[in-house]
Amino acid sequence: MTAPVDLASLFLHFLTLSLLSIGGAITTVPEMHRFLVDRMGWLRDSEFTASIALAQAAPGPNILFVAVLGYNVAGLAGAAASMAGILLPSTVLTLTATRWARANREHRAVRAFAAGMMPLTLGLIIATGWLLAQPFVTVEAHRMGTLLLIVTTFVLTLKTRLNLVWMVLAGGVLGALGLV
16 A cells, blocks of 8 residues: 655655765665655556656766656656755755865965875866767877867966866867867
8 A cells, every 4th residue: 555645754864864965965765665665655666667768868967867766756846856855965964064164274284185186187077078078089089189179278277267068068169160
């Protein structure tokens, strides 16, 4: 027997899971299954599996599976409740931490943390950029344009205060025109 859907319970359960989702929301799928299928009976096992498979196959953020699960439980209200629950804690934490860090940027610990994170962040950005460039660097027709775009972006980043959004937009336009 399927229990009637209680949107507050759905929201609160996903809110709790958000606090446990170190490594992303996908790490809490077993608990989502236990709650939605085994405990509440809001979804059948096949519906749960199909929801995750559909969301993972679709383009977009990896977390969209939470909206699909919520939608399959209670329509648009369920999608909104589950997404609000999973996103609210991390959003509040991020906003709070960045505001606190900005207000305390002169503290030694904050400066040390920022200085320690800089090489890690830079390395991850470079690794991501290189990974995304690989399909174009390996194709002879795009190799020189791609490498030129990479070098130009690197130099502009080091030598100017040009916002990265403009560089991404320029790269997109050049790509759309077939120039890279």
